[in-house]
Amino acid sequence: AQKITQTQPGMFVQEKEAVTLDCTYDTSDQSYGLFWYKQPSSGEMIFLIYQGSYDEQNATEGRYSLNFQKARKSANLVISASQLGDSAMYFCALHSGGYQKVTFGTGTKLQVIP
Amino acid sequence: GAGVSQSPRYKVAKRGQDVALRCDPISGHVSLFWYQQALGQGPEFLTYFQNEAQLDKSGLPSDRFFAERPEGSVSTLKIQRTQQEDSAVYLCASSPKTTGTGMAIEQYFGPGTRLTVT
Numbered sequence: 545a546q547k548i549t550q551t552q553p554g555m556f557v558q559e560k561e562a563v564t565l566d567c568t569y570d571t572s573d574q575s576y577g578l579f580w581y582k583q584p585s586s587g588e589m590i591f592l593i594y595q596g597s598y599d600e601q602n603a604t605e606g607r608y609s610l611n612f613q614k615a616r617k618s619a620n621l622v623i624s625a626s627q628l629g630d631s632a633m634y635f636c637a638l639h640s641g642g643y644q645k646v647t648f649g650t651g652t653k654l655q656v657i658p
Numbered sequence: 659g660a661g662v663s664q665s666p667r668y669k670v671a672k673r674g675q676d677v678a679l680r681c682d683p684i685s686g687h688v689s690l691f692w693y694q695q696a697l698g699q700g701p702e703f704l705t706y707f708q709n710e711a712q713l714d715k716s717g718l719p720s721d722r723f724f725a726e727r728p729e730g731s732v733s734t735l736k737i738q739r740t741q742q743e744d745s746a747v748y749l750c751a752s753s754p755k756t757t758g759t760g761m762a763i764e765q766y767f768g769p770g771t772r773l774t775v776t
Contacts, residue, residue, distance in 0.1 A: 548700075579764065587747060589701070589767035635700050639763060645714060646691065646765065648700035 546571050548638050550649035557626045558657050564611070565621040565652045567636035573597075576640040578619040580610065583633040583651070592634075595619055626656045660684065662768035664750050670774045671740045679735045679771045683752030690733050691765060692725055693749040701749055707733060708756050740775045747772050 547570040557563035569578065580592040595603045595610045603610040611620040623630055636649045663682045671677050683690050688709050693701035694717075703717040709730035718725070722741075727733040737744055751765035 577763075581767075586769075587772075588769050589749065589751075591764060591766070594764060637700075645703035645706065645717060647703070648693075650700050 546638050546640050546645070546647040548636050548647050548649035550636055550652050552652045553650075554653045554655070556655050556657055557623075559628060560625055562622060562624045563626055563654065565623070565634050565636075565654065567619045567621065567649060569617050569619060569636070569638045571638060571640045573640035576638060578610070578612070579637040579639070579646075580608070580619075580621045581635045581637060581648075582630075583635060585632070589635070593621065623654075628656050628658060630654060631656045662750055662752050662766055664748075664768040664771050666771060667769060668772050668774075670776060673741060673775055674739050676736065676738045677740055677773065679737075679748050679773070681733045681735070681750030681752075681768060683731065683733070683750070684754075684766055685731075687752035687754050687766075688730075689753040689756055689763065689765075690727060691751045691753075692733070692735050693751065694719075695747045695749055695770070697746070704735070704748075737773075740773075742775050745773055745775045 549568045576597045578595045582590045593603050593605045593608045593610050595612045602612050607624045609622045633651045635651045639646045665680045690707040692704040695701045705725045706714040707727040722738045724736045747770040749770045750768045753763045753765045755763040
């Protein structure tokens with residue numbers, strides 16, 4: 545079975561500050577991937593960043609980085625230099641190589657304050 | 659290039675009506691997923707297609723839900739005798755990669771169809 549837990553329903557961050565969104569996961573597979581998606585109020589799901597279970601380096605994409613701690617089964621998203629346009633729902637997702645389905649967390653609503 | 663498109667964007671149905679939701683994936687993408695997203699929740703997996711084959715339909719909530727992808731491109735999600743609990747956003751996603759290879763795959767999402775059952 546696959547499970548994703550996002551314990552922060554909502555977060556506030558000051559513009560230009562960094563923020564960390566938490567994500568823990570559970571899977572019995574050795575090969576899996578973790579994704580973060582952004583969903584603005586318009587509803588579209590926008591892919592942000594991906595981390596493979598065998599990747600030795602933490603993934604980075606521009607202002608987004610993924611703090612991957614395999615032993616703790618956590619995959620936190622760090623957004624640096626927050627912008628007003630970062631205000632949105634953020635979803636962590638898990639895909640285990642042995643499964644067809646992708647499991648999403650319940651999301652964290654991030655609000656950036658000017 | 660064109661992304662994933664879905665139609666209609668909004669659908670209002672009276673309880674008991676049948677609805678059909680369409681997904682046009684990115685050209686050449688072999689994998690196609692359907693998700694149901696209730697208000698304030700994350701997407702919940704419904705079903706997965708690899709080309710025209712429906713390899714996983716474990717997430718379909720009842721036998722009123724049916725999905726097809728007859729030619730391996732466009733997919734239709736059909737809901738028969740709609741109920742109020744079917745009200746949600748239905749998301750379609752496609753991927754150039756296939757599942758079951760032991761590797762995780764990235765997905766590209768469409769804008770969704772918001773279904774409201776009255």
